[in-house]
Amino acid sequence: xxxxxxxxxxxxxxxxxxxxxxxxxxxxxxxxxxxxxxxxxxxxxxxxxxxxxxxxxxxxxxxxxxxxxxxxxxxxxxxxxxxxxxxxxxxxxxxxxxxxxxxxxxxxxxxxxxxxxxxxxxxxxxxxxxxxxxxxxxxxxxxxxxxxxxxxxxxxxxxxxxxxxxxxxxxxxxxxxxxxxxxxxxxxxxxxxxxxxxxxxxxxxxxxxxxxxxxxxxxxxxxxxxxxxxxxxxxxxxxxxxxxxxxxxxxxxxxxxxxxxxxxxxxxxxxxxxxxxxxxxxxxxxxxxxxxxxxxxxxxxxxxxxxxxxxxxxxxxxxxxxxxxxxxxxxxxxxxxxxx
Amino acid sequence: xxxxxxxxxxxxxxxxxxxxxxxxxxxxxxxxxxxxxxxxxxxxxxxxxxxxxxxxxxxxxxxxxxxxxxxxxxxxxxxxxxxxxxxxxxxxxxxxxxxxxxxxxxxxxxxxxxxxxxxxxxxxxxxxxxxxxxxxxxxxxxxxxxxxxxxxxxxxxxxxxxxxxxxxxxxxxxxxxxxxxxxxxxxxxxxxxxxxxxxxxxxxxxxxxxxxxxxxxxxxxxxxxxxxxxxxxxxxxxxxxxxxxxxxxxxxxxxxxxxxxxxxxxxxxxxxxxxxxxxxxxxxxxxxxxxxxxxxxxxxxxxxxxxxxxxxxxxxxxxxxxxxxxxxxxxxxxxxxxxxxxxxxxxxxxxxxxxxxxxxxxxxxxxxxxxxxxxxxxxxxxxxxxxxxxxxxxxxxxxxxxxxxxxxxxxxxxxxxxxxxxxxxxxxxxxxxxxxxxxxxxxxxxxxxxxxxxxxxxxxxxxxxxxxxxxxxxxxxxxxxxxxxxxxxxxxxxxxxxxxxxxxxxxxxxxxxxxxxxxxxxxxxxxxxxxxxxxxxxxxxxxxxxxxxxxxxxxxxxxxxxxxxxxxxxxxxxxxxxxxxxx
Numbered sequence: 001x002x003x004x005x006x007x008x009x010x011x012x013x014x015x016x017x018x019x020x021x022x023x024x025x026x027x028x029x030x031x032x033x034x035x036x037x038x039x040x041x042x043x044x045x046x047x048x049x050x051x052x053x054x055x056x057x058x059x060x061x062x063x064x065x066x067x068x069x070x071x072x073x074x075x076x077x078x079x080x081x082x083x084x085x086x087x088x089x090x091x092x093x094x095x096x097x098x099x100x101x102x103x104x105x106x107x108x109x110x111x112x113x114x115x116x117x118x119x120x121x122x123x124x125x126x127x128x129x130x131x132x133x134x135x136x137x138x139x140x141x142x143x144x145x146x147x148x149x150x151x152x153x154x155x156x157x158x159x160x161x162x163x164x165x166x167x168x169x170x171x172x173x174x175x176x177x178x179x180x181x182x183x184x185x186x187x188x189x190x191x192x193x194x195x196x197x198x199x200x201x202x203x204x205x206x207x208x209x210x211x212x213x214x215x216x217x218x219x220x221x222x223x224x225x226x227x228x229x230x231x232x233x234x235x236x237x238x239x240x241x242x243x244x245x246x247x248x249x250x251x252x253x254x255x256x257x258x259x260x261x262x263x264x265x266x267x268x269x270x271x272x273x274x275x276x277x278x279x280x281x282x283x284x285x286x287x288x289x290x291x292x293x294x295x296x297x298x299x300x301x302x303x304x305x306x307x308x309x310x311x312x313x314x315x316x317x318x319x320x321x322x323x324x325x326x327x328x329x330x331x332x333x334x335x336x337x338x339x340x
Numbered sequence: 341x342x343x344x345x346x347x348x349x350x351x352x353x354x355x356x357x358x359x360x361x362x363x364x365x366x367x368x369x370x371x372x373x374x375x376x377x378x379x380x381x382x383x384x385x386x387x388x389x390x391x392x393x394x395x396x397x398x399x400x401x402x403x404x405x406x407x408x409x410x411x412x413x414x415x416x417x418x419x420x421x422x423x424x425x426x427x428x429x430x431x432x433x434x435x436x437x438x439x440x441x442x443x444x445x446x447x448x449x450x451x452x453x454x455x456x457x458x459x460x461x462x463x464x465x466x467x468x469x470x471x472x473x474x475x476x477x478x479x480x481x482x483x484x485x486x487x488x489x490x491x492x493x494x495x496x497x498x499x500x501x502x503x504x505x506x507x508x509x510x511x512x513x514x515x516x517x518x519x520x521x522x523x524x525x526x527x528x529x530x531x532x533x534x535x536x537x538x539x540x541x542x543x544x545x546x547x548x549x550x551x552x553x554x555x556x557x558x559x560x561x562x563x564x565x566x567x568x569x570x571x572x573x574x575x576x577x578x579x580x581x582x583x584x585x586x587x588x589x590x591x592x593x594x595x596x597x598x599x600x601x602x603x604x605x606x607x608x609x610x611x612x613x614x615x616x617x618x619x620x621x622x623x624x625x626x627x628x629x630x631x632x633x634x635x636x637x638x639x640x641x642x643x644x645x646x647x648x649x650x651x652x653x654x655x656x657x658x659x660x661x662x663x664x665x666x667x668x669x670x671x672x673x674x675x676x677x678x679x680x681x682x683x684x685x686x687x688x689x690x691x692x693x694x695x696x697x698x699x700x701x702x703x704x705x706x707x708x709x710x711x712x713x714x715x716x717x718x719x720x721x722x723x724x725x726x727x728x729x730x731x732x733x734x735x736x737x738x739x740x741x742x743x744x745x746x747x748x749x750x751x752x753x754x755x756x757x758x759x760x761x762x763x764x765x766x767x768x769x770x771x772x773x774x775x776x777x778x779x780x781x782x783x784x785x786x787x788x789x790x791x792x793x794x795x796x797x798x799x800x801x802x803x804x805x806x807x808x809x810x811x812x813x814x815x816x817x818x819x820x821x822x823x824x825x826x827x828x829x830x831x832x833x834x835x836x837x838x839x840x841x842x843x844x845x846x847x848x849x850x851x852x853x854x855x856x857x858x859x860x861x862x863x864x865x866x867x868x869x870x871x872x873x874x875x876x877x878x879x880x881x882x883x884x885x886x887x888x889x890x891x892x893x894x895x896x897x898x899x900x901x902x903x904x905x906x907x908x909x910x911x912x913x914x915x916x917x918x919x920x921x922x923x
Contacts, residue, residue: 038496038553043457100462101450102403106695107464114421114467114695117702118723129464142450168699185493207552215543218557219536225562226533 003228007048008238010041011217012208018291019201019311020049021242023137023179025249026290029200029283031158031180033143033191033315036205041217042183046139050096052239054247056135060090063127064174065134075174095136097129097178099154101145108150109157112168125172130163133178143182144191151195154180158198200283201308202315204328249293256289257299265338266305272334275316284312302339309335343511346503350380351515353500353587356566358387359522360529361435361477363562364499365456365555368441368490370482371504376512377481380504384479387517389526392434395427395476397448399440403465406451410466412694419722421698423468428452428461431476441494442484449491452478456497466695499559501591525569532565534576541631545585548636549593560588578634585635696731698723740836742778742795743768746824747806748844748884749785750815762806764882768841769802778836780827781805784820786813787854791823795831817848818861821868821899828877839878842901845885846892862891866898873900880904 010017019032034042059066064075068089071082081087099108110128117123129138138154140146146154157163163176180198184191196202208214224231266284273280287308288300297304314327350369357367367384371377388394397406404410408426415422428436428451436452438444455461455474463470478498482490495501504512534542539561546557564584568576701723708724745765769779779802781793793805821842828838848861852868872879879901883892888905896903 038493038555040554098462100407100454100464101447102407103464104466104695106467107469111467112699112702114698114702117699118705119420121703121706123703126467141454145446145450168696169703207554209547209552211544211547214547214554214557215540217554218543218561219539221554221558222534222539222561 003232004047004051005044005221005224006232006235006239007045007052008242009220009224009231009235010045010048011220012213013041013045013205015203015311016042016045016205018307019203020045020181021246021294022201022287022290022308023181024049024053024246025293026253026286027135027177027179029286029290029312031182031199031201033196033199033202034181034183034205035186035191035202037207038185040205040207042205043141046096046137046181046183050094050137052243052246053094053096054243055091056094057089058092058135060088064131064176065092065095065136066175067135073175076172095132095134097133097136097138099129099138099140099146099150101140101142101147103129103150105149105153108153109163109165110172111165112170123169125165125170127174128163130157130176130178131174134174134176136178137181138178139181140183142184143195144184144186148192151192155194155198196315197279199315201287201311203311204314245294248296249290252296252298253290253293255298256292258285258289259299262288262300262302262305265302269305269309269334269338270313272338273313273317273331275313280313280316284308287312306335306339343507347376347507347512349587350502350504350507351383352583353502354380354384355387355517355522355570356563356587357477357500358384358389358517359525359570360562360566361388361392362459362475363529364477364566365559366436366478366480366498367500367502368480368482368495368498369502369504370484370490371502371507372483373481374504375509376504376507379509379512379514381479383515383517387519387522388435389523390519393431394435394437395431396437396439397427397452399443400445401427401448403447403451406448407461407465408463408468408470408472410468410695415698416723421467423463423470425472426461426463428455428474428476429472432473434476436476436478438478438480439483441480441482441490444491444494446491449494453493453497496553496555499563499588501588503591522570525566525572528572529565529569532568532573532576534561534564534581537631538564538576538581541635542581542585542589544632545635546589548632549589551589551592553592556589556592560584563588578631581631582634582637589635693731693733696733697725697729700731701725701729704729740778742780742831742836742838744780744782744824744827744831744838744840746782746784746789746820746840746842746844747809748815748817748820748842749783749809749811749813751785751812762809765806765843766803780831782820782823782827783809784816784823785811787816787819787850789816789819789823791827795827814850814856815844815848815861816850816852816854817844817846818852818864818868819850820844821865821872822852825868825871825875825877828872828875837878839880840872840901841880841882842899843882843884846883846889846895847885865895869895869899869901873898876900
């Protein structure tokens with residue numbers, strides 16, 4: 001796609017935008033799932049994020065986007081080269097890699113490079129999408145329709161942060177840590193619970209139903225379609241501002257303080273909701289901290305917990321599949337009880 | 341709307357689509373195959389630019405052909421991987437035609453809608469990684485009967501929805517298409533814009549018509565531009581907006597109030613009359629009205645109230661019912677779960693995995709070439725493939741199970757046990773959810789059986805259906821079993837495994853033909869039960885009568901079913917017992 005719709009020009013959808021920004025500030029929150037109505041701008045937001053993100057530093061020429069400042073996490077190539085001499089680094093855009101439905105396994109994990117093998121008889125590894133997405137985002141549109149064997153693969157890699165390839169006589173392992181971003185429409189099927197669990201934040205997206213925002217959405221879309229370059233230019237300033245916000249939030253993140261009282265509240269909230277495991281608390285804490293960093297605060301407060309709790313917890317409730325009352329309602333109720 | 345009007349709208353839609361196939365998204369043509377549709381298609385072809393490609397997508401197209409992948413012939417010839425463009429990429433700059441869109445598999449739908457959104461396709465297959473432009477308009481031919489519809493996600497992206505089912509060939513007058521005029525109009529299109537007032541009015545009208553998706557007003561605005569270009573207007577005028585609303589918004593309308601009172605999604609909001617013409621006279625419906633009212637009037641002209649009622653009913657039914665479901669079900673069977681690749685011989689039924697075979701052969705090429713050269717074989721192929729290179733795809737067939745619940749909602753059952761049966765079915769549903777089975781629900785009462793819920797995975801819907809199930813009336817057991825048999829048959833034809841759970845007290849008193857009388861009814865029920873046994877369908881019969889008698893057991897024997905007399909069980913025990921016997 002030539003030009004992406006500017007992130008800051010997306011009308012409404014605050015929860016989704018916030019979740020994506022939080023993931024951009026702290027990739028450790030573990031992915032964003034956006035489920036909702038057709039035509040509500042889910043894919044637009046993800047693609048817009050790609051254009052928004054600040055560039056990142058990589059080892060020049062590395063096929064796995066290794067970070068020159070973290071030699072511990074180097075791939076085998078970089079390790080070999082680092083032993084011989086200093087590595088050059090380069091600035092590249094953060095990868096936002098599409099995992100299209102219908103992708104085959106060899107392209108996802110990587111496989112023997114067929115061209116070199118056939119033409120020259122060489123055994124070389126051709127990295128797949130997981131390698132390309134390392135330190136960036138892996139985006140699955142219509143995640144609920146992804147074929148099961150690819151889901152299994154993703155689950156394995158997302159859990160270990162490493163892609164292990166054993167095929168065609170190749171034996172390769174390389175780092176593959178990425179933020180999983182999935183979108184989908186619940187009418188077309190549910191997401192496998194195991195995959196659901198992998199997403200740190202889950203947001204529900206609805207088409208705005210108040211007239212002024214609907215008009216604004218259409219107007220901006222219309223403006224973008226008629227002249228993408230001019231439209232993007234008018235939003236360039238907003239985009240730069242937002243980009244700066246992400247950069248400074250990333251710098252601030254390690255120093256943001258999480259007081260004991262906030263930890264206690266987070267735990268109480270998770271207990272009240274009966275979420276499984278500790279992942280809910282962890283995501284809640286990380287998300288709140290990233291939110292505090294985004295807002296330029298030095299310490300996590302109740303407001304931040306409140307802001308993140310619905311997206312961090314709604315997909316972790318032990319679900320009664322027959323309960324019509326949405327999980328969001330239950331989370332809201334629990335928040336109201338605990339935060340008063 | 342009369343047939344003549346429907347036809348003239350269809351003709352206009354064809355011209356506007358031909359003018360801007362990519363911008364308007366496409367046309368969803370709801371019509372059975374017939375001469376009227378043929379004539380419409382011929383007219384459309386005549387209107388389209390002759391240079392653009394026109395590609396037909398067969399119903400069961402493989403992902404490889406649709407998206408592109410490895411070109412086997414060229415690869416073998418060249419001795420290096422050569423990519424093949426898929427149908428989506430080949431349609432770039434032209435039109436994609438989908439026959440039998442109502443049967444489109446969900447995988448195919450997703451690929452097409454993704455290309456419509458991004459205007460390109462992303463190929464990550466068979467060692468090939470490509471991004472190719474794919475800008476095209478779609479003609480979706482929806483031949484569905486009453487409750488089969490083209491996938492909603494596709495229809496949402498196509499600007500025009502036309503219905504030719506009521507149009508006979510006699511009413512379908514031929515229109516001469518002026519191809520040069522359309523080409524000329526296409527040139528003018530890029531200069532045309534809609535203004536802020538028009539955007540606002542279109543959004544207001546869409547909201548008033550209960551259209552949730554924002555793609556509808558966006559598409560309508562583009563169609564308005566196309567209409568202005570075709571009518572040689574210098575700017576987009578009220579007429580163009582009204583026409584676009586009629587063609588794009590009207591077929592999607594869900595609500596329409598009799599008066600001009602808007603019935604939007606939100607609390608009614610008075611549109612501020614634009615630019616001070618606030619004394620718009622309601623009695624004078626011509627020029628002075630606010631634009632959104634002009635639009636609503638245009639839409640209303642296209643839709644008399646009875647059509648609207650039917651529309652509403654059909655869309656309420658269509659919500660997730662059989663939209664493209666036929667395909668979704670097949671998907672997992674056709675492919676099963678790929679369970680890797682194995683070395684093997686090519687026998688009938690084996691599926692050669694070309695790419696893996698090539699990969700297996702690749703390392704040996706220099707060696708084999710030398711060998712072949714040494715033995716002086718003439719005219720050797722570029723790639724030497726031996727028998728042990730063959731790699732076959734293996735699939736793990738994980739057939740899906742669909743559990744059909746047949747619930748006795750008759751008076752005799754309802755009084756005692758209907759609530760408990762409902763509770764048990766709910767618990768079983770939850771279990772089916774965990775195993776990702778599909779469930780279907782048939783209820784019988786009065787003098788007929790009714791399919792309340794066609795096979796689905798949506799538990800929320802299943803639960804709603806169950807909760808709304810009324811009780812009372814006779815016990816047409818035979819009809820219930822017949823319905824279950826018919827449904828199981830269709831489930832099997834889709835390659836899935838049906839399991840039937842019957843909850844009844846076994847006291848049949850309505851025969852197959854609806855006549856009352858216990859002996860005939862029981863005989864019919866026994867016959868229906870035998871049918872199930874003959875078809876060898878896994879069946880569980882839960883006898884819910886307060887004093888289980890021998891009749892239930894006999895019925896179960898005839899059915900080949902496991903018999904579970906559960907006179908006093910509560911929902912939990914019931915569901916546990918059924919689960920155990922279903923294995």
